[in-house]
Amino acid sequence: MVTRPAPSLRADGITAGYGGVPVIRGISIAAGPSEIVAVIGPNGAGKSTLLKSLIGILRVTSGSVFLGTDDVTNRPPEELARRGVGYVPQVNDIFEPLTVLENLHMGGYLLRASQVQARVEEVGQVFPALTPMLRRRADKLSGGERKMLAIARVLMLDPKVLILDEPTANLSPKLADSLLREHVTRLAEAGKAVLLVEQRARAALQVASWTSVLVSGETRLEGRPQDLLQREDFEALFLGAGPSGPARNTVEEENEDR
Template sequence: MITIEGVDAGYGRLQILFSVSMKARSGEITAILGPNGSGKSTLLKTIFGQTSVYNGSIKLDGVELSGRPPHEIARLGIAYLPQINNLFTDLTVRENLLMSGYMLSEEERRKRTEEVFQLFPFLRNMLHRKAASLSGGERQMLSIGMALMRRPKVIMLDEPTANLSPKMVNTVLDVVRRLRDDHGFTVLLAEQSVVKALRLSDHAVLLVGGRVLFEGDPSELLNNKELGRMYLGLGGG
């Protein structure tokens, strides 16, 4: 479980997050929602040790993460898929998977690659294609597969459905569902497909201007006309 308490954070001296507190329980999908520029990516980067934390604490199962460098946070079991540049486009699918498992023995790497293929069978037939030639949805699934090579406890996805067709959005979100249901991962999901994300998730956080305006049951946020209309583009009705 991830517990964030009273976090002030930003880039250098530019503060973006203000007194952010939230929880992400293990085995659950926690949706992080909010308008553009509200700090969703900054929050995920902050958990991953990529911003300056001025105050507060960020714990994974009781272990303090703030102050640690990203590679250590990764070793503690958190995988982070950034909004952009989350794979090596000049490399093939196979090379991308090998890169993300470089620290493993060959046997272990083969085993884990096999696990990735079980989740994404289509990758098996694309091993020698350059990642640049994959569709947006295929790329997202490859980068999720790459994250899984490390067998993390927590997987943080930053807008994995951005710029995808509605059908692909559903495919990728279905993968996210299976990460929880079939594999027991804890998922933090920053999303712009608000309604779909709320229907899928177990817990929701609304960030506005770097502050948490709501934390709780997704259906409560879905039915909160005021917050939904003002900040999430949900229809008036």
């Protein structure tokens, strides 16, 4: 048996979708302190839908979401943010006409004024590259810097759970690698529970402590990355899901079994 920490965030059999049509069905997933739980799977599998239903953007129609032992199913996103869940969406929600520092201040909207500067400094220790850019407008940043800012903004509230939706999308392989290996790993080591959605299956497996494979809205497979890697059908099963792998629908076509 694999021993995992008590979950900080847990979904228990959740179903959710758009306009009454379920997109994810019966998904259970959990992330505890210092874990990096990777959700991988082909484009359109429902990974972003899962994250949105965890944090109250999308209505969960059955199943439950827990924060520690508290049921937070369908609580509004602001409440989850206030209770320590940080969410970085797939498309950066940074404010381009504002400076890096102003963006960080917006991220710290729940803090007392006296706490803000200390948080800016702490977040600067996580992303030292941002510190010399505090006065720069966000629209002058590179793609990698913008992604760092989007994460840094969410870190302003010092969340205990960090939910990242494809943080490496549109980054070079080198930048993607360093974001996952250095920054995301370090945040987990500092005790955060990290739920990481990734299209780069291989890179995600390198850093994850637990992996869930989502295909067509359902969990196809889950386990420790090293155990999943030993499966004979592993390559076909989900390395096909990466942007550089074979066609994305290989996963759905060839693996009807579980």
